[in-house]
Amino acid sequence: MTGDERCRLYLITPAVLEPVAFADRLQAALDGGDVACLQLRLKDVDDDAFRRAIERLMPIAHAHDVPFLVNDRPDLAAEFGCDGAHVGQQDTPYAEARRLLGPDAIVGVTCHDSRHLAMEAADAGADYVAFGAFFHTETKPPRFWATTELIEAWSQVTTVPCVAIGGIKPDNLGPIVQAGADFICVVTGVWDHPDGPGGGVAAYNRAIAAALAG
């Protein structure tokens, strides 16, 4: 997750899943094309369910050479030797996540619409900062709205990669990619894609490539 490759797809799981059944969908998604990173984002589940999901899904990500991050739970990510964690402003603080995971892990931080939060996270050592939401989304009703101007300004002043999230679809990602986003982060656009998750990943990759070429 270096952000060296101009712009890549960052995939987040649905918030509710049954790991055994979902494994086939994940396999299909990752067979569909390039995915820079997978984040396990479960909500309203107990620790055992989180553990079962990590055990079942992380090997599939690794078989595709895709780093596996855990949302909200750097403690569980450390317990299972995951590649890293994503933390929000109301979650485990970045410094504690880093302490739990060690210097080599990937730790990303939600920064909403704020260059100030992003500067703080980057100065503290975050591997990426995440801006959003860009568009309406039912996945997490937005409280903040990020802009392509923020992405552009961020890309001009720092080399710390930035992730764009929130309502991003193949047909609206062009300006975000062209503004300099390093990663396009997606939940429903892949899992609810009419051609299945593999078709969804392929569609995002085509759209990113077209935006970079345009």
Ligand SMILES: Cc1ncc(COP(=O)(O)OP(=O)(O)O)c(N)n1
């Ligand atoms: C890559 C990425 N960006 C933002 C988020 C949102 O994190 P947070 O604000 O903590 O909200 P929840 O996802 O925990 O509901 C994310 N998970 N990943």
Ligand SMILES: Cc1ncsc1CCOP(=O)(O)O
């Ligand atoms: C987790 C999260 N954080 C900000 S928007 C969002 C949801 C993104 O999901 P989708 O790609 O389905 O809009």
Ligand SMILES: [Mg+2]
């Ligand atoms: Mg969170």
